[in-house]
Amino acid sequence: MEQSIKSKLSDSEIKEIVKERYGKCAETGMNIASSCCAIEASKSSGFATDHGLYTQEDILLIPETALSLSRGCGNPTGFAALQPGEIVVDFGCGAGVDVILASQKVTPNGKVIGVDFASEMIERAKQAIEEAGTSNTVEFRISDLDQTGLPDNFADVVMSNCVINLCPDKEDVYREVYRILKPGGRLAISDVVYTEKVDANVHERFQSTWAGCVGGAIDKESYFGVIRNIGFTEVNLVAQHLLASKELDEMACCPGAEYTPVPDEEDVAVTQNKIASIKFTAIKPTISD
Template identity: 40%
Template sequence: MENADDHRRIVRERYASIASERSGCCSDDGCCDSDESEGEPGSRHLGDTEEDLNAVADGADLGLGCGNPTALAALSPGERVLDMGSGAGFDCFLAAQAVGEEGHVVGVDMTPEMVERARENGEENGATNVEFRLGEIEHLPVADGSVDVVVSNCVVNLSPAKEQVFEEAFRALAPGGRVAISDVVRTAPIPESARRDPASLSACVAGAETVDVVANLLTGVGFEDVRIEPKAESERFIREWDDDHDPSDYLVSATVEARKPVES
């Protein structure tokens, strides 16, 4: 990829198209589980339960994630949550139910079409404690120390400036706050043909980093208690992401957890 602006443009165009089509990505290559051979919706294979899927009105689950960060976060009533790369709002609505009316959820997405769709879904779901803001995850439109938890679902890998993403998450968190992220990590070198392919970049493949790189980025910006756990069972749905390559040869889904020190 020539530069960060081109990188973001390619990602933004892909997800604008998905939002405008009013459907998920599972008919195309990309960040989702397209295997419905057993009659189950894709998200069931990403960690969401039947109860999760039934709790949110149709239209918010585009099958774009690779895990369930809201479950990982173990949210409590009254907490303030920020979702980086909130898409059509599915994880935000799950988080809103967990934190209750005393809590608050902010979804941030850089694609205007996704923000518009998420706001429509918010009305459909009656989510009064959720708001959606247009912005880049490298420049979060929130105040310093204004949230207790930062979640994200298969989005950080799409950023050309991952250290800046984690710096922004750190800034947004109150002291003692935590991140709970589902994403992909690289387990082997990515083939040059895939690494240079714009479609692979926007499909959560070419931008993945290793566990060590992600851990060092998190600790480098100040996080502590960093835990990254690859999920071997993700191989089955990751192999569906690319028609020309088998991404499971060099990618795996992982959970990423860390905490901002109380004294910071």
Template identity: 40%
Template sequence: MQTDEQLKQIVKEKYAEIANQSTAENKASCCGAGGCSTEVYNIMSDDYTTMEGYNADADLGLGCGLPTQYAQIKQGDTVVDLGSGAGNDCFVARAHTGEKGKVIGIDFTPAMIQKARMNADALGFNNVEFREGDIEHMPLGGNTADVVVSNCVLNLVPNKDGVIKEIYRVLKPGGHFSISDVVLVGQLPDALRKDAEMYAGCVSGAIQKEVYLELIRLNQFENIIVQKEKPIIIPNDILKNYLSETEIDAFNNGGAGIFSVTVYAEKPKGITITENPEIKNNASSTVCTPGGGCC
């Protein structure tokens, strides 16, 4: 398996490729970058089209849930979107915060940041901004956000515990997050688990569901709720690129499951995080989490 830095570079390259395609090209391919027989990018996405604030140019079909639907965003809130891609969840969040609120998208893929800023300019939004940076070391001060959202991104980050600690730091006391992500129940076959394409496609980087929830608990979050859960089925025409017919049959009938979950949790009230000067001084850092959620 590749090192953490190699995995990050793979993710950055894949999502830059998707960002640089036209919207028509992305929609013409059910898997985002390339053909369905070799890629697994859009098979997990949910339908945003009926949600207030939806913008078709910002929807690259790379999510695995609808976290903004469950995020309990209020007028005037400051919302941070991790792995903001072309801006889809940010624009939906803005519909809830209104003009008095603020939405900040963070992404480590320069092409995605550029695309998102162009979309925001076209919409005339002055309270939506996009920052290039690493969600393991967010370019944000502590106690900044009322709400954090993210759509199919943490599974792409090798250091998931580090990201959860950063979410805790940037949330205000009493703030909360709603995050859609991919998790596992049971074990993936080695051919899927070790493949770089499956990592960038949000599959092999996923961890066990109970481990995921335990990381959140261990980082002092409260009132943890799985708001939504749905199974993810990888089509056989994708699996056949990695597994034999016998292995496909064993995988499909072996009890292992891939799931999209949307998880809510709150930072306890009355806790203030002291600003980390090292993070503040490196606010322009450009390493880590992927563009646009994923899948």
């Protein structure tokens, strides 16, 4: 099932739209209830970890600044098997939820680098890190994900939570991930993909506004195809959760209806259970592999 209608928006237009939405959300969104799905889903599922969500212990470690701006669809630190001393890069770190959780796991000698192109989000993340008291193991970088400026063969782990669906060129982003990972380094990713074909007109309408975390999503096979073509191996699906109507409502106007046009109710209704949040790991092979 391949579903790849080309968006009428150019790649640079899409990036500007996304940056502006999340920038505005960081400035004004701390009192708004919407949170995509990871935090709310964690609470409503009794903090279940089997779907790759946050545990109650995780949530207690995160200051309100980061929690209220959390817009993820999983919990990469829950399945990344992070070890003390590791270097971790969070692609699209937002207000820093996963940076904080990762920093607790890699301390004392490790490091976490949060990358995001919305400078307002990075400001919130810095504030949250101060509040969490974990600033000594953390750095931030305001940058596009397809050109981070980080060194080659640098990171033990690249994680990302509900971000790459927003990027117009997934291949460019995963090439950058591959470049900065050490041989033997690993991916821990939560993201949104299509698991079933939807009507082409509906798909096109989602794409036309780059609707939340749905407008830029591609089908699961193509997504894993990109990762394998770049050279990642041992791609392992940790969990998959089909998005039902309420979750899809929120996902389709992430980071919130105040920032993103709300898609047609019927379009959302016919798409429910055809889009999933997935959690997966993969490896950049060593030369001997």
